[in-house]
Amino acid sequence: MGNVPSAVKHCLSYQQLLREHLWIGDSVAGALDPAQETSQLSGLPEYVKIVEVGPRDGLQNEKVIVPTDIKIEFINQLSQTGLSVIEVTSFVSSRWVPQMADHTEVMKGIHQYPGVRYPVLTPNLQGFHRAVAAGATEISVFGAASESFSKKNINCSIEESMEKFEEVVKSARHMNIPARGYVSCTLGCPYEGNITPQKVTEVSKRLYGMGCYEISLGDTIGVGTPGSMKKMLESVMKEVPPSALAVHCHDTYGQALANILTALQPMVICKHNGGTYTVNP
């Protein structure tokens, strides 16, 4: 760093710096400096969809129970940021997740802005029907790549959970409601430790096969690094196309952005019969 200057008060505010000088504040292409318009890193996707899970995955892990009206205001604010997908709540028993006990009121209370999608978690058929009754038009199911985590988190084995999800996803598709599949513990499990890429692939393939339009691969305890992320994705992408994949990285060990950058970059996939091909996410 060198010496700390005394003239710090003359430096640019962060808003000036980011907006006017470094062109980072706005995501619109026109706001970029012409010299930076071309994709900075070759092979990166031109558009990245950000799925905001703060109101559900985020709040779920906060100790303070947030009042319903605050949750609604929070989601309404997020709806005005340009985000195209905001996960609203989880139709799970309040016994298990007290923070999500007001799922119906929140779902009914938010303003559904045009162009924004509002998926909700539905662990079983009962939750699914409640969600639809409350106005949900997109749902998610939440599996795991670890047997121990599955049993401890949703009280059933991976196989049992897949059977439940089949019912939910089938009903959803019948009603033209898109279903997203989550796989947790893809890069490590708090109970089992190491999780093989093959297991992640197996569960992902199952969810994709039952009709989930997208599979979100979660590094649930944030233990992954670019190395393990790459290995896991190379395995999953043999069975599920990258266009149907998402990553859900926890930042427990500060690795999230590096892991996400890895997921954004092109990967070389080995074909079953030998040879390779490159995928650009």
Add this chain to the structure above:
Amino acid sequence: MADHTEVMKGIHQYPGVRYPVLTPNLQGFHRAVAAGATEISVFGAASESFSKKNINCSIEESMEKFEEVVKSARHMNIPARGYVSCTLGCPYEGNITPQKVTEVSKRLYGMGCYEISLGDTIGVGTPGSMKKMLESVMKEVPPSALAVHCHDTYGQALANILTALQMGINVVDSAVSGLGGCPYAKGASGNVATEDLIYMLNGLGLNTGVNIYKVMEAGDFICKAVNKTTNSKVAQASFNV
């Protein structure tokens, strides 16, 4: 850093470990050598405003001072490292061109610095700007003589470091516990945490030779001493059982 001489004289210099010190001018250099320093660093900037506000002289004037220091150092077989700050943005000027960074880096390398550490001083860089800057600098300075010094003010440090590694850089600066804040952004974090960096490198199967647990212990020690919580996410995750 008022106790520089006492600290330099007081530490135990373990074999296989190098202990560089910053020496902004000849006076500092001679004091450092007298205190037992065997490696020195000089600290330049890619921004005129930052140079003037930080070390009270223009880039050109600073380079002339550093020439004297590096020349004396080389004369005494003391390795000299060159730092370039504000390589991805300046708190006064905003945007910094890769060409300017290259110019300053080339100058430091040319005067005899064995390595040039490219600093994202206010942490505004992202993988895109890191790549552009490195592509420019590597035209004049070989990657084997380059290092990156990323601040984590906007949480981008590990992603930026990963990008640099992919381009062939294999020397990375970091601070245990992510010590240091940012004088330009109140409340912001500073250096990237050594623990978090080692975690990523270990996961990539890259050999650093550094024991992450011992680093965390040292981090815990210093955080208690300065009465602050660690900025390292790895340490936060590890100490919260």
